[in-house]
Amino acid sequence: MRPRVYLTRRLPQAAVDIVTAACETTFWDDEALPVPRETLLRAVAEVDGILTLLTDRVDVELLDAAPRLKVVANMAVGYDNVDLPALTARGVLLTNTPDVLTETTADLVWALILAASRRVVEGHRLIAAGGWSTWSPMFMVGQDVHGATLGIVGAGRIGAAVARRAVGFGMPILYHNRHPSPALEAQIRATPGAAIRYVPNLDDLLTESDVVVVMVPLTPETRGMFGAREFALMKPTSVFVNASRGPVIREAELIDALQRGRPWAAGLDVFEREPIGADHPLLTLPNVVLTPHIGSATVATRTRMAVVAATNLVAALTGQPVPNPVND
Numbered sequence: 546m547r548p549r550v551y552l553t554r555r556l557p558q559a560a561v562d563i564v565t566a567a568c569e570t571t572f573w574d575d576e577a578l579p580v581p582r583e584t585l586l587r588a589v590a591e592v593d594g595i596l597t598l599l600t601d602r603v604d605v606e607l608l609d610a611a612p613r614l615k616v617v618a619n620m621a622v623g624y625d626n627v628d629l630p631a632l633t634a635r636g637v638l639l640t641n642t643p644d645v646l647t648e649t650t651a652d653l654v655w656a657l658i659l660a661a662s663r664r665v666v667e668g669h670r671l672i673a674a675g676g677w678s679t680w681s682p683m684f685m686v687g688q689d690v691h692g693a694t695l696g697i698v699g700a701g702r703i704g705a706a707v708a709r710r711a712v713g714f715g716m717p718i719l720y721h722n723r724h725p726s727p728a729l730e731a732q733i734r735a736t737p738g739a740a741i742r743y744v745p746n747l748d749d750l751l752t753e754s755d756v757v758v759v760m761v762p763l764t765p766e767t768r769g770m771f772g773a774r775e776f777a778l779m780k781p782t783s784v785f786v787n788a789s790r791g792p793v794i795r796e797a798e799l800i801d802a803l804q805r806g807r808p809w810a811a812g813l814d815v816f817e818r819e820p821i822g823a824d825h826p827l828l829t830l831p832n833v834v835l836t837p838h839i840g841s842a843t844v845a846t847r848t849r850m851a852v853v854a855a856t857n858l859v860a861a862l863t864g865q866p867v868p869n870p871v872n873d
């Protein structure tokens with residue numbers, strides 16, 4: 546008997562082909578919107594595997610609704626949408642899609658660094674509103690990116706890719722992790738003149754950096770990690786970028802801090818509650834650049850992520866080695 550699986554969204558054809566070649570497949574036939582919860586709970590009743598997105602909550606309720614479930618293949622590197630201890634307790638395997646999105650997400654981090662530092666979106670808006678009258682010495686002045694000190698909080702795969710790009714901008718790099726990373730340091734120092742330093746104390750990194758990039762996973766330890774106290778430590782000229790998970794930041798406190806001008810500006814790809822609407826208070830601030838959780842959103846990378854998730858799903862159900870197990 547072929548395994549039965551459910552895909553919670555319409556996926557690129559290359560991924561669907563991998564799944565349908567090996568499994569009886571049903572799926573939520575919509576690309577744009579998540580499957581309604583009730584539909585999902587009914588759809589998983591008889592399945593051996595599900596391919597999920599970060600918009601799907603995989604919790605005890607879902608596990609109860611899916612008694613035959615053996616694998617959840619999440620199409621993301623992050624898996625804070627999944628109750629991992631509950632899966633593990635029931636012997637359900639979780640897989641994710643690391644590596645394939647690293648460089649693409651680092652590119653988006655850099656788009657936010659540059660846009661926030663150089664007021665790119667504010668300038669666009671100003672022109673669109675007919676507000677550009679002339680060139681003047683201090684008109685729309687921003688902060689230099691080249692030569693600025695970059696502080697990376699969470700130098701894992703994506704944080705390291707952000708650091709590699711900083712070498713081209715001549716930026717000294719500070720990074721804060723639980724442990725130093727000799728491999729990352731060696732990579733950066735391979736370029737003559739490039740500098741990188743491990744900073745064990747987060748406060749020191751915040752005080753010394755011109756640009757702070759947050760790339761930590763969302764865990765009980767990192768939830769609410771950045772609030773009024775942390776922002777007050779940053780330089781009044783600093784730029785703050787978060788492309789990890791929204792709840793790592795206490796958003797109301799960031800808004801207050803941005804209103805006070807410390808940090809000087811922020812670039813955010815993720816939010817406490819997604820999606821945010823046009824009435825969100827962040828949109829009233831001139832010194833923010835917002836993107837709608839699109840760190841990995843290129844055609845090539847999203848296709849690769851879907852293919853990797855599909856490959857994990859099929860491998861787990863057909864007795865092959867699983868490329869990206871989280872809890873095996």
Ligand code: DGY
Pocket residue numbers: 620621622623624646789840841842
């Ligand atoms: C992830 O993979 O965790 C991202 O947030 C979506 O690309």
